[in-house]
Amino acid sequence: xxxxGRQARVTITDVARHAQVSTxxxxxxxxxxxxxxxxxxxxxxxxxxxxxxRPHNAARAMRGRTFTIGVQLPHIRNPFFSDIVDxxxxxxxxxxxxxxxxxxxxxxxxxxxxxxDALMDRQVDGILSVAPVCSRVQLEEVxxxxxxxxxxxxxxxxxxxxxxxxxxxxxxxxxxxLIALGHRRIAHITQxxxxxxxxxxxxxxxxxxxxxxxxxxxxxxxxxxIAATSYTxxxxxxGARELLARSPRPTAIFAGADQxxxxxxxxxxxxxxxxxxxxxxxxxxxxxxxxxxxxxxxxVDQDGAIMGTTAGRLxxxxxxxxxxxVRFSVTPTLVARRxxxxxx
Amino acid sequence: xxxxGRQARVTITDVARHAQVSTxxxxxxxxxxxxxxxxxxxxxxxxxxxxxxRPHNAARAMRGRTFTIGVQLPHIRNPFFSDIVDxxxxxxxxxxxxxxxxxxxxxxxxxxxxxxDALMDRQVDGILSVAPVCSRVQLEEVxxxxxxxxxxxxxxxxxxxxxxxxxxxxxxxxxxxLIALGHRRIAHITQxxxxxxxxxxxxxxxxxxxxxxxxxxxxxxxxxxIAATSYTxxxxxxGARELLARSPRPTAIFAGADQxxxxxxxxxxxxxxxxxxxxxxxxxxxxxxxxxxxxxxxxVDQDGAIMGTTAGRLxxxxxxxxxxxVRFSVTPTLVARRxxxxxx
DNA sequence: GTGAAAGCGCTAACAA
DNA sequence: TTGTTAGCGCTTTCAC
Numbered sequence: 196x197x198x199x200g201r202q203a204r205v206t207i208t209d210v211a212r213h214a215q216v217s218t219x220x221x222x223x224x225x226x227x228x229x230x231x232x233x234x235x236x237x238x239x240x241x242x243x244x245x246x247x248x249r250p251h252n253a254a255r256a257m258r259g260r261t262f263t264i265g266v267q268l269p270h271i272r273n274p275f276f277s278d279i280v281d282x283x284x285x286x287x288x289x290x291x292x293x294x295x296x297x298x299x300x301x302x303x304x305x306x307x308x309x310x311x312d313a314l315m316d317r318q319v320d321g322i323l324s325v326a327p328v329c330s331r332v333q334l335e336e337v338x339x340x341x342x343x344x345x346x347x348x349x350x351x352x353x354x355x356x357x358x359x360x361x362x363x364x365x366x367x368x369x370x371x372x373l374i375a376l377g378h379r380r381i382a383h384i385t386q387x388x389x390x391x392x393x394x395x396x397x398x399x400x401x402x403x404x405x406x407x408x409x410x411x412x413x414x415x416x417x418x419x420x421i422a423a424t425s426y427t428x429x430x431x432x433x434g435a436r437e438l439l440a441r442s443p444r445p446t447a448i449f450a451g452a453d454q455x456x457x458x459x460x461x462x463x464x465x466x467x468x469x470x471x472x473x474x475x476x477x478x479x480x481x482x483x484x485x486x487x488x489x490x491x492x493x494x495v496d497q498d499g500a501i502m503g504t505t506a507g508r509l510x511x512x513x514x515x516x517x518x519x520x521v522r523f524s525v526t527p528t529l530v531a532r533r534x535x536x537x538x539x
Numbered sequence: 540x541x542x543x544g545r546q547a548r549v550t551i552t553d554v555a556r557h558a559q560v561s562t563x564x565x566x567x568x569x570x571x572x573x574x575x576x577x578x579x580x581x582x583x584x585x586x587x588x589x590x591x592x593r594p595h596n597a598a599r600a601m602r603g604r605t606f607t608i609g610v611q612l613p614h615i616r617n618p619f620f621s622d623i624v625d626x627x628x629x630x631x632x633x634x635x636x637x638x639x640x641x642x643x644x645x646x647x648x649x650x651x652x653x654x655x656d657a658l659m660d661r662q663v664d665g666i667l668s669v670a671p672v673c674s675r676v677q678l679e680e681v682x683x684x685x686x687x688x689x690x691x692x693x694x695x696x697x698x699x700x701x702x703x704x705x706x707x708x709x710x711x712x713x714x715x716x717l718i719a720l721g722h723r724r725i726a727h728i729t730q731x732x733x734x735x736x737x738x739x740x741x742x743x744x745x746x747x748x749x750x751x752x753x754x755x756x757x758x759x760x761x762x763x764x765i766a767a768t769s770y771t772x773x774x775x776x777x778g779a780r781e782l783l784a785r786s787p788r789p790t791a792i793f794a795g796a797d798q799x800x801x802x803x804x805x806x807x808x809x810x811x812x813x814x815x816x817x818x819x820x821x822x823x824x825x826x827x828x829x830x831x832x833x834x835x836x837x838x839v840d841q842d843g844a845i846m847g848t849t850a851g852r853l854x855x856x857x858x859x860x861x862x863x864x865v866r867f868s869v870t871p872t873l874v875a876r877r878x879x880x881x882x883x
Numbered sequence: 884g885t886g887a888a889a890g891c892g893c894t895a896a897c898a899a
Numbered sequence: 900t901t902g903t904t905a906g907c908g909c910t911t912t913c914a915c
Contacts, residue, residue: 204684206892217902222894230900252660253600254892257907261597263661271615271624271640272827280615284642293657296615296640298628313637316596317607317661428831461831483616484828487772487805550908561886566910574884598908601891 214242265314282503342513360497365527366405382445384434431458453478471536558586609658626847686857704841709871710749726789775802797822815880
């Protein structure tokens with residue numbers, strides 16, 4: 196009747212004693228290890244059930260696995276990350292693994308590294324790093340100690356796996372869509388980068404660069420207009436206000452992420468303009484919200500669930516012993532909705 | 540030059556040897572424990588820095604604290620949960636604690652319990668449970684073993700702390716707002732509950748019940764119309780379609796959560812109707828998105844950041860030894876925006 | 884103020 | 900197939 200005070204936790208020793216066997220036997224049953232008779236397995240299982248035993252993770256961590264996968268992501272506010280996490284969860288459910296998430300904050304390489312360290316200190320068996328901004332060297336340092344999958348970067352490394360979207364193609368599809376509609380003054384909102392030297396591998400840089408290239412190829416170099424804020428609602432809002440203040444103002448705004456596009460919609464509405472009447476708006480990600488919003492958003496679909504599922508599979512493979520690096524790329528598609536139309 | 544293979548981890552023994560002291564001394568310095576001279580502290584600190592030592596969490600967990608706070612939440616897609624998590628993160632940053640999150644899925648008491656167990660197995664020092672649906676008995680079982688703060692339930696327990704919003708007041712404000720605008724056929728979208736007996740403590744039940752009460756008090760009992768789906772975009776979408784099919788259809792829809800209200804907006808738009816021209820729409824939570832959406836949403840503000848901050852503080856207090864239960868309630872306010880107007 | 888030593892719950896050699 | 904035993908890295912008595 197321990198109404199106050201903690202209940203003493205049931206340990207492997209209790210189970211062993213209760214089943215009249217050794218702790219080793221119990222441990223083996225727990226891990227489905229080789230060399231246990233059916234009778235033994237039965238006895239142990241029964242004892243485990245009877246006592247309500249659950250392995251103590253920290254103790255496991257000292258010697259073996261923790262059956263934990265750590266997910267580091269900038270923040271949980273971006274609905275696209277939800278798709279990824281749901282995919283990951285789907286894939287590892289039933290494998291006995293549990294995903295734990297930590298927020299690392301936006302655009303802060305130091306905080307990001309602390310978040311990853313926090314996962315490593317907690318002895319996760321593998322790490323999924325979502326859209327990290329730190330250097331490849333840092334990621335490789337992590338990968339040397341823990342199975343690592345990086346999502347959303349155009350890196351190449353022999354030490355970790357990459358899951359990414361062909362952002363070049365996605366951005367190209369979108370800019371060409373807008374050009375085909377007849378737009379010329381097409382502006383772009385990107386996420387500003389902290390360290391320029393590695394920007395070539397970050398997806399925001401690739402989307403922005405592709406925007407510039409496609410515009411230039413179509414002879415629209417003089418209409419290039421980029422606002423470098425961030426892939427958040429606030430970032431989209433601020434970026435749009437900046438772009439709307441220019442003269443002549445753009446007839447279309449391509450935000451590098453849906454989340455930012457939502458902010459763009461708000462800024463345009465606040466300025467007394469209409470979408471797509473005065474200005475076309477496009478995003479990237481095809482977050483669920485894009486479909487459901489009142490003005491449904493033209494965007495680029497990259498299948499977050501599949502990216503998450505794949506990341507989970509790759510992680511389990513790595514934990515299982517694979518060491519050769521894998522690179523998985525999803526092909527984006529254009530999703531034209533009501534937020535884009537020919538210019539007035 | 541360990542290019543392949545894991546680097547051997549720096550342990551407390553390495554630090555002790557390097558600083559020419561005992562491991563006990565190092566441990567004390569790490570925990571700011573009583574009984575270390577300044578000189579000793581200096582020596583140890585230097586060694587820690589030099590070696591880049593970080594305590595091994597699992598080993599700590601075996602004896603003492605893990606400096607980890609576990610957050611269980613239904614899913615990360617709801618932007619209101621982001622506000623809570625940001626508040627929590629803010630509060631515990633600098634305390635040496637790290638928050639880890641696990642998704643438990645919607646409306647599934649068993650999955651929820653597994654998620655909480657997963658946190659306990661990982662020896663977190665405290666748990667924040669966000670809008671749990673399981674029974675109070677289960678929560679108390681958890682609370683007996685781990686400091687626990689429950690957010691978003693109208694429970695009373697001597698074993699854990701509660702952080703909640705006065706949902707009765709919030710729902711009342713909203714229904715009266717709609718009535719004051721002249722609406723009579725006001726419908727409500729709620730989250731269906733799995734186990735009815737404990738529904739009295741769940742926020743969705745309180746919002747729904749208050750809706751019924753206020754309507755009845757205003758002589759509008761005959762116009763009661765509730766769709767029981769869920770607090771998600773899909774739930775709002777499905778619920779709205781159900782309500783729109785009724786005849787006569789409502790002139791206002793009060794969704795129990797902003798997230799659901801977004802789905803309502805989509806359904807209404809799809810039906811060729813306008814907001815607020817044909818139908819007024821209202822939500823609950825004042826998620827950031829509500830402010831920024833193209834049709835800005837009338838909603839009830841409950842300060843998620845403050846709820847998160849408070850939950851963090853209460854958790855740290857409990858970890859620090861407090862055992863008396865605390866109950867913290869925020870007072871909601873009405874935020875009238877453009878999605879509500881007098882009926883046509 | 885400092886350090887030696889026991890032990891947390893588990894896994895993995897190794898022995899039987 | 901089963902059991903014995905030595906740690907994993909840390910915290911915590913308890914001597915000194």
